[in-house]
Amino acid sequence: MAQGRGSSGRGASGQGAGGPKRRSVRESGVSTSGTGAPSWKSTSGAAAGAKGTGSRSAASSGAATKTRKRFWNYPRRGKGPVLRWLPGWRFVLGTAGLGLVAGVLLFAIAYALIDVPEPDDIALAEGSTVTFSDGETPMGTFAEVDRDLIDTSELPEHVGAAIVASEDRRFYSNVGVDPVGILRALWNNLRGNDTQGGSTLTMQYVERYYTGQTSGYLDKFREAVLALKIDQQQSKEEILGAYMNTIYFGRGAYGIERASQEYFGHPATELTLSESALLAGIIPSPGNWDPAVAPDQAQARWERTLAFMVENGAITQAEADELEFPEVVEPERTDTYGGPNGYLLAMVRDELVAAGFTEDEIDGGGLQITSTIDPQLQEEAVVAAENLPEDTPDGVRVALTSIDNETGGIAALYGGPDYIERQRNAATQDNAQGGSTFKPFALIAALEGEATLETRYTSYAPMDIAGYEVNNFDSINRGYIDLVTATKYSVNTAYVQLNSATGPEALVDVAHRMGLPEDTPGLEGNLVNVLGTASPNPADMAEAYSTIATGGVHRDPYIVEDVVNAGGDTVYTGGGESEQVVDPQVMADATYAMTQVVEGGTGSTAAAIGRPAAGKTGSSNDYRSAWFVGFVPQITTSVAMYQIGEDGEEVSMVDGWGGVAPISGGSYPTDIWTEYMTAAVADLPVEEFPERSAPEYVYVPPSRPTEEETTQEPTEEPTEEETTEEPTEEETTEEPTEEPTTPEPEPTEEPTEEPTEEPTEDPTEEPTDEANGDPDGDAGLLGSGDSSGGGDASGGG
Template identity: 40%
Template sequence: MSQRDDTRPQGAAATARQRKPKPKRALWKRLLLWSGFGIGCLVAAGLVAFIIAYQAVDIPDPNEDFQTQTSFVYFADGKTQLGEFELQNRQSVALSDVPQSLQDAVIAAEDRSFYDNSGVDVVGIARAAWNNLRGESTQGASTITQQYVKIAYLSTDQTYTRKAKEAILALKIQRQLSKEEILQNYLNTIYFGRGAYGVQAAASAYFGVDVQELDVAQSAFLATVLNEPGNLDPAEGRQAKEAALQRYQYVIGGMVEEGTLNLEDAEQIDDQLPRTPVAETEEQFGGPKGYVLQMVQEELRAEGFSDEEIAGGGLRITTTFTEQDMNAVVAAVKQERPPGLDQLHVGVASVEPGTGAVRAVYGGPDYTAEREGAQINWATAGGQPGSSFKPFALLAGLRYGYSLNDSFDGNSPYFLPATGEEVENQGDSGGGSFGFVSLLYATQESINTAFVDLTVSMEDGPQKVLDAAVLAGIPEEQLAEVPAVPVVPLGFAPVSAIDMANAYATFAAGGERAEWFTVERVTDADGETLYEHRVESEQVIDPDIAADVSYALQQVVSAGTGTDASVLTCPAAGKTGTATGAEGEVSSSWFVGFTPELATAVMYVRGDGNDDLNGYLTPTFYGGDRPAATWTTAMEAETAGEECGTFPEPAFVSGTPPTTATTAPPATTAPAPTTTTTTQPPTTTQSPT
């Protein structure tokens, strides 16, 4: 029989003692456990969500505006800047061209851990989310990589969702690009104020230098203003200047702290801001140059360049315009045009004979002016040329077989044989009759009736005059709707100053015609040629006939209606033109002329081109007055410093040279300018350019 183990519990008491519960765990410990579990779940969920978001978010195409570069337009020398086309004022540069001091300053100002961080500022993201949830504005603290992502790929919305997407893209960009590439892209896209995007434009805007020329103080200043350009530009006032100095000292202190600037050098520059002269700002198309830039833009489009390439492709565009010629025509208009009189318009164009290169254009005082019609380029808009169209009738007559010596009816009135319609010699001549005069003298004194008689005497004469104008260089489409009537030499067909200058340039070039153009060459930012103009000229007029036309037009300047131009240093030829309406009102006034090296047309009109000039300035307004004076002033400056050429001797085709330069005028009539009376009211074509 076994013995009872007395050590074992006995009975119910023992059972109760065996089932006694363990002490319960403290409540706070349980709460802590569950909180930890919950946080772990949230972290895990957040991590899963981040992984999903990371995989779902693709790097988008860069914002188009931040991929653009300013295109620069140069005068004919290829060096002097005429203007620019831009969506944003930007010139991208390689990081190797950016001074180390500027790189260091930007890092000290914006992201001192740039070379060590992963491209993301976690604290900044959390702060943005918290502030957004509280309904407060978010704060900065983005890394340089995040800032670049925001600028180049995202909008500027300040929300936690954009901030999160920014972080994801920053991580992805960090894996695709080196730190140097990120910094280079950032420095070429960030806005510095004063309309400048990127460090090259900023260096020019604030200091007038290339980025390579920046010193340490200037570098620190640019790193200062990029934080808040609108509030840190000293040009904005004392408060902005004080804020800029405080930020500037912070940047310099950061450079010292990071070991990129020694304390001694810092103390020499941190007490005041570097001088930042306020650059003169002007509209991209402001002033007279706007009409020129607009013409260049149109020609680039015609040559196949897109608007995106023109305004943002970083092109280098060399034009045909010279600074001397452009300054000359602008100054001439300013000097000779009466002040005020907003409705008085002047168009001027200068073309090089033989090549068609446009050397100068004046289309108006300000392309960006806030007034109706300010964008009309009066150098390319049509106006009635009046008697300056007569040289084309002269050309037609010489080609037909007439000579400068052949005589035509200069009496007034003249009655058209077919209709009996009356044509008069008006203007300063007093409407007098000249009798039968040589074609040479009719040109010299601009005798209406003689030119109408010439036209009537040729078979299909009116069409021959129009054909001669096209042959010289007036675009055929401009004359397509012009009726072939006997008074067509009197210039009621609307043509532009630039086309008239080019047609007269054909006479100056001995009958060699070229199409006018404004763009000489286009290269990309690296200097690779994208386009180069090829001059294609054609001998369209017999050189002897061209010499005779030129000789007749020389007489206009030396002894006829255009003697105001005779003071020009170089030999000159030209023709006055005054177009009138049915009631004798002067609607446009011209002088078109040339030297052996340059042809220039000047046109004065009022209002829409049809309004009366008479009584607006003086009792009469003829081509031999203000237009001739404007032409002479411009041409004197345009040809200054250049060797004057000579005109060829006249050939007197189909005839024998006279014993004197001109046929003697009738004793009862003094040589005087005449105006054009047409059979229809003047009309002016104002084609938008």
């Protein structure tokens, strides 16, 4: 009866077992006390008991509890504001237990289903093949597998002991998988130390001998299962022996026998303890730790291996202390790298390594690598670059880089005649002073500001500009000339004034945006940087001018089109995103000015390709380098030439060869460019460049140079026609029109050794590249003015 009264009393107050109470508890979400009432009602509940309502029976409480149970018990009742949202310990333990059971069950199923394959069923290490852009014409092969299988039981014991100490010190005690090693590697990596792997020696053997290169968690899981099974089926000696016969040691050598031959020149049975420690130490990254590449790192790995051998008890500390670092033989390049193609293969390899491929994958992964190099264009590039007179000095270097403007892919590249003889790429690794090839950067910087193509400057020489005495080689005063004329004839005085007005730092900024690296030697914000005192490499200049050709769209150049692995999957695609770095109309205007260089200026030889082209010549101070960089809408090509002396010093090309003296940008570099580009564009449609901005009327003030400042005083204010068209006979009587074969008259300021004989050709036209020996009008650019801060400030444009 007490129960009944209590129930009826609670029902009357709205707190009975009926619907109202259940709704209030669910809707409010508040926790309840042990009596079933909200905790903040516990006092009134006690009072009700004192009035005779009594407490609820266990059965009644149980019934109420059953009505509140839900599958999703969040937020949990009776818990604090944080704990109510956290799972209980029973739930955590239950979930963990369930996961453990599921993992064990999954592993048991996998262990039962995964069979150990025969090694012959799996392609072991296969060389990677590189083709030209057509995907068929072979360029070369990376490390055809060089392996000699031997009976490893005949090796000295210290060979295997060194490998075990370096790669898996718990090899003889683990079961193919080492949880301790995995946890140790994980903890080490989490602390930010040098990255470690948790693979055992057996797992590495499985990866190389049975499964090939693995990636992803599923592959690693399968690798672990196979390692466990193989550890049960084979002895430790068998596993270690197979490992030593298959592991990659660098230099194209797979297995301990080939490694011993490649590094020490003798069989593996003759390996000393010191030699064994070296080979074992470099296994994780043989390409980077080869003593011929990184001797300090190789020695550190050697010392590490010896220390672990002492720790393992394989040798004593006294034995380790007595050892000396072993001498290795120099690596030999195979014929694969012979000839000009060797430079291309080295570039392909470098790009893949930069993309994350390991040396082992490249040399033994069976990759099919397609390059961006067009086989026909590459052949034309080699022919053009090597088409020099027989008396060309041995130290002359020629570099050519040709880029597909639409993609940024390298279509052809000449880095030298033979990679084996000179393992330094003239196009990507050598630097040469750029000369007047830097003037377009100043022009672009000015056009981004207040200047237009009609902006004019005086052109007399010599001219003192901010302490620099600037010369034009031909010493002709063209009056006040616009930027088109200044570009066409590469007028130094006009361009230094332009650079002063715009700011030399603006030129540097443009050059970087176009593609020249931040660390380009000599690229600094000084007044004469417009004359090319910086020394880029030819490939970087091709990249920068390609940005002009594309209307200001920059793309990073690349040489690998794609990579397909042994399974037929495309695992890499070259090329990146493009970026608009300069306004297209600015580039259209700059391009127009550069077309005038080809159509009748310092690079007029290039007009022979028979279609719209733009470019710029360049000759450095004392003719130590000569350039022509030019483009059509589809292709950009740079050509650079320089000479190296017997001791590696730069040599002036002022005396020339082959009847040409001096060697300037408008001579052999433009000839090479024209020969190559004539073939390169033969099958391409003729495309026009974008229209330049509408010309603006500009008042032309009179020229004011004094008689001492110039060799020719203007007699009247120049008209538009006089400043933009070819000069009159009176203006051109000082210089010839064809390339001299004997020395010429010296300029106003003597920058180099210049000819002394007067030519006999009819001098009635504007001097060109061939006319004055300096097609760029820049090699004799500065007098005795201050040249600080400008690299070789007396160098030409």
